[in-house]
Amino acid sequence: MKFWERTNRYLWMSVAMLLVCGLAAFAQAPAAAPPAQAVAAPTSAQATPAPAAAAPAMDVPLDIKAAAPPSADDLAKGDPGGTKTGTVSDVVAADTKKGLTLADVVNQAGQNRIAINFVWTLIAGFLVMFMQAGFALVETGLTRAKNANHTMMMNFMVYGFGLFAFWVCGFAIQMGGGAPYSTLGGITGLNGEYSISVFGKPFGLWGTHGFFLSHGGAYDVGAMVMFLFQMVFMDTALTIVTGTCAERWKFAAFAVSSVFMGAITYPLYANWAWGGGWLAQLGSNYGLGHGYADFAGSGVVHSVGGLTALAIGMQIGPRIGKYTRSGKANALPGHDIVLVLTGCFILAFGWFGFNPGSTLAASGNGALRIASIAVNTMLAGCTGSFGAILYMWMRYGKPDASMAGNGLLAGLVAITAPSGFVSTIGAAIIGLVAGVLVAVSVEFFDRVARVDDCVGAISVHGTCGLWGVISVGLFADGTSNYGGSWNGVNGSVTGLFYGDASQLVAQFIGVGTLVGFVFTLSYVAGWIIDGIIGHRVSASDELAGLDIPEMGALCYPDFVLKPEREIVPAMAAGD
């Protein structure tokens, strides 16, 4: 029922036009074939004009000649102009003996809408999947050559570890209770949400349908589309952690940590935000705007990844040589800036799947806003890199290349949550702030907190992800319309600058949950893994590089690597 309620105006306009055409065709047709409904109707009804005369006869064969399909001779000549391909002849009749009916046309229109949304969401998911290659290049380029194989392998295998965990239980926990998902045909089987009552209000905690994509009606084409799209998002969060902990993380600890994150940490928060959980219900339960609004995952994906990176990064400790005995930070530059910036470009390309794809639709429910979302995405990335290089240029006299890349990513991370709700002006400001913020945050973690983050992932994804979540509550302009409501609250998401302060409160509750709950869960899980496996490799392995001790092969066997002491001067010599 919900599906039909939400069916877009274009579909109804199409149906109405088809009805008019069908009725007109029917009126012009010979009266020899009365509709079946009229045959079955009582005689008295035929005598008086029925008020429901406008109701269409759905199962009456249509006169398709009125639509003037191209003849076989025309088609045999080819269609270089593209005007004869795709006509009434291509609409499939359910009963070929009976011929094409209005019901066939209407069903085809509905299936076409869902098919457009399927294809759009799948292609967007494929783009996001390719972001794994971007992350791999960025992280490998920003680490030293002696660890390149190990860093690349973590980025490669996190895809498989995460996918497996998400298939087993992560998807069910995340999306198993949020149905109906109207843009993908409903997927009504995913409707089991475990909730508790807190202060008399329902708090959705996790989904209960969809384990192994088999349980509870999850063996469904729409569920498969949803799984693919959500899975590649989850994997993006997982791969953030490998950047922070590179060059000293045991591969076994990384594997277990990734499986846990893909199975529990990420899906739990994603359920609360996207799967109908309690954060999404803040609007309907407590009148806080439209509930926690995170369009494509600044919080769900990036902050979860960034805060988990912080939790494990704190426990694993800095690399040998990163700090002198007095605590002064040394720069441990990566080995290939070409890899880094190429990876950033790949990520920026993949982000066009990340944000616009999060409509889960390209047809109906206001999904044509994908155009605005795509432009917002590219603008914020652009101003993010501007902000970062301007900060570096003014502070250090040079426009740092790796920070330019991180600035681009920071802008993209920050616009991820608000991309569907803000104007281009808002997007540019959000990106610019993120670009400066990432540079300041990197300095803070490097010099003040002394949490060694090889690639700046905590700042790019954690800090700027949180900024993205907050920016929804500031810059959402109230013009979006995704089916007339968001999180079950009518109207459009509107931020403080456009008149709704309560939306900002909902966003801050999301930030508090990320910082207070997600970090803590990741920290405790990391603590347990550290006790059982141990996060950190031995000092000798770390100094030698992890390619041989952990992977058994060098990434660059023909290269002569510099001895450690030349690269890391301070550890043995004091300051």
Place this chain on the structure above:
Amino acid sequence: MRILGILLALAGWLLPLAALSMTQSTGARFGACVLGIIISLVGILGVLNGFHQADAIWKKG
């Protein structure tokens, strides 16, 4: 210290949740959120990170 840091981080999260039912005021709820986030950050960056920095590898020489 580890346990204290974890408890502070969690307490900072629970504070705005409790405020949801205690007040209808947007301003008060916002204040509870900000206070909660500050408490969580103190627990994470102050207490927990301080614990790990106490025996950091660079201090061992």
